[in-house]
Amino acid sequence: MKRVLILDLDNTIYPVNSISNHLFGQLFKLIDEQLDPEDSDMVNKAKDELTRRPYQHVADEFGFSAELKAKGMELLSNIEFTEVMHAFDEYADLRSIDIDKYLVTTGFTKLQLSKVKMLGIEADFKGIYIVDPEKSTQTKKDVFAMIMAENSYAVEEVLVIGDDPKSEIKAAIDLGIDTFLFDPTDKHTDVTVTHRGKDYKGVGRIVKG
Ligand SMILES: [Mg+2]
Known part of the structure; x- marks a missing residue:
């Protein structure tokens, strides 16, 4: 669960x-x-x-x-994205899962926030964190640990979902958090993760445990 x-x-x-x-x-x-x-x-x-x-x-x-x-x-x-953006169709399957969600993304603060705005996804998240190496030494791993501490989530109650084995997936593994690697083109078949998928259809079942 x-x-x-x-x-x-x-x-x-x-x-x-x-x-x-x-x-x-x-x-x-x-x-x-x-x-x-x-x-x-x-x-x-x-x-x-x-x-x-x-x-x-x-x-x-x-x-x-x-x-x-x-x-x-x-x-x-200094770049901001100002055109309309569209989420993956698959994202609808995550959006419909009614539990707490956090967005943790690495990049330039201005740009990442402009993408969130143009995608119209702010309301999907309880918290949005931009890891901006220009502004702070804080890492995704630090943010994941902070989210768990502040909200009293136990490690086994968290699922980290991402596409990058070297970024959020590694940070989650380091903290003992279950991972879901989104790998629509089988780019990372050699990486060990808890769950993987070419879409998000299986996530609802994982959440229910
Ligand atoms: Mg990514």
């Missing part, structure tokens, strides 16, 4: 690729200007990672120059 769902946002509630061109256009242009076109494999891989993971992490992993890092950060920390 679960009393609370903790959800990731990007690629868990809506597909990032639906807003990528619009959102990442300026950033990709900057990257193309700064990185060596000879390294096109690396450039493409970095761009792909950027649609799914925080800029700071990708910039470090791919060795972006200090200049590119600073310019990209400046660009992204």
Whole structure:
């Protein structure tokens, strides 16, 4: 029996690729200007990672120059998404589960909050937390622990739902929380999780235990 769902946002509630061109256009242009076109494999891989993971992490992993890092950060920390956004159809199955829900997402505060607004999902959550590495050293793991402590949720009463084994899934595993990996394209079949699915149809049953 679960009393609370903790959800990731990007690629868990809506597909990032639906807003990528619009959102990442300026950033990709900057990257193309700064990185060596000879390294096109690396450039493409970095761009792909950027649609799914925080800029700071990708910039470090791919060795972006200090200049590119600073310019990209400046660009992204001021972006807000202002177009209509649509959640995955599958999200309806989570929305209809009538227990406490929290949204915990990593990224730039302004941008993440603008996405929540454009998706029209604020009312679905008891709490919304943006983990913004620019503003704080607080991690998803810290936020999960805080949510449990503040609301007296026992570890076994929590289910963390997300698409990223290195982010919310790892944070949950570290805390002993059950995980549900949303993996519609079988990208992470090698990862050990409590539950997995290509949609959210099974979550209602997991919640009832
Ligand atoms: Mg995600």
